[in-house]
Amino acid sequence: MKTTSLEHTVSTSLPDSSLRLKKLAFAAIFAALTYVVFTYLSIPIPTPGGKVSVHLGNAFVVLGALLLGPLYGGLGGAIGLTIGDLIDPVYIVEAPVTFVVKLLVGVIAGLIAHRLGHISTQQNQRKLTQWVVIASAAGLLFNTFADPGLRYLYKLFILGRPAAEVTFAINFTVTAINAAVSLVITVLLYLALRVPLKKAGLFFRLR
Structure with missing residues (x-):
C-alpha cells in the first residue's frame, strides 16, 4: 500500500x-552545520576593535528554528556559533554574547513560524512562504540590531x-549584509527541504 508523505512525518504524537x-539529534546536526559554515565559509574583516x-x-x-522549533533550533544554532567563537582566539571573549543573541534569534523566528504561522502543518503554499519569510526576517532583523x-x-x-564604537559601525553594516543574504538562503532552503524531509520521515510537525 502506498504511504502518504503525511504518514512519513515525525509527529508530535510520538512519545515525548x-x-x-x-x-536533540537534529539540534546537534544544526550545531555542526552552523559551526562549519561560520568557521570555514566566512570572510573575516579586521577592524581596530x-x-x-x-x-x-x-x-x-x-533554518534550524523553522525545522525544529524555537528551543531546539535556537539552541543548535547558538551552540554551533558559540563553539566557533570559543576556538578562535579573536572571538573567544565574545562567546557569551554570541550564545545569548543567537538563541534569541532562533526563539523569535521559531515562535513566529510555529505559534503564529503554523508552518509545519500549513498546506497553502502562498501562506507558507509568507510566514517563512516573516519569521526569518523577524529573527534576522533582531540579530541585525542586537x-x-x-x-x-x-x-x-x-x-x-x-x-568599540568603530567596531559597532562596521559590525552593524556587515550584520545587515549577512541578514539580507541569509534571509534569501533560509527561505529557499526551507522550502526546498520541506518535501524531501517529509518523504524521508524526518519532518517535524510542530504546534
Whole structure:
C-alpha cells in the first residue's frame, strides 16, 4: 500500500522521550552545520576593535528554528556559533554574547513560524512562504540590531575597549549584509527541504 508523505512525518504524537531525542539529534546536526559554515565559509574583516565576519551562520540558526522549533533550533544554532567563537582566539571573549543573541534569534523566528504561522502543518503554499519569510526576517532583523549593539556594550563596559564604537559601525553594516543574504538562503532552503524531509520521515510537525 502506498504511504502518504503525511504518514512519513515525525509527529508530535510520538512519545515525548522519543520526540525529544530526535530533536536533540537534529539540534546537534544544526550545531555542526552552523559551526562549519561560520568557521570555514566566512570572510573575516579586521577592524581596530576586533574582527567581524561575513558569513551564513545566522541562516542556519533560523533554518534550524523553522525545522525544529524555537528551543531546539535556537539552541543548535547558538551552540554551533558559540563553539566557533570559543576556538578562535579573536572571538573567544565574545562567546557569551554570541550564545545569548543567537538563541534569541532562533526563539523569535521559531515562535513566529510555529505559534503564529503554523508552518509545519500549513498546506497553502502562498501562506507558507509568507510566514517563512516573516519569521526569518523577524529573527534576522533582531540579530541585525542586537548583535552589534550587545557586542558594543560588552566591549565597552566589560572588556573596556575604546575602539568599540568603530567596531559597532562596521559590525552593524556587515550584520545587515549577512541578514539580507541569509534571509534569501533560509527561505529557499526551507522550502526546498520541506518535501524531501517529509518523504524521508524526518519532518517535524510542530504546534
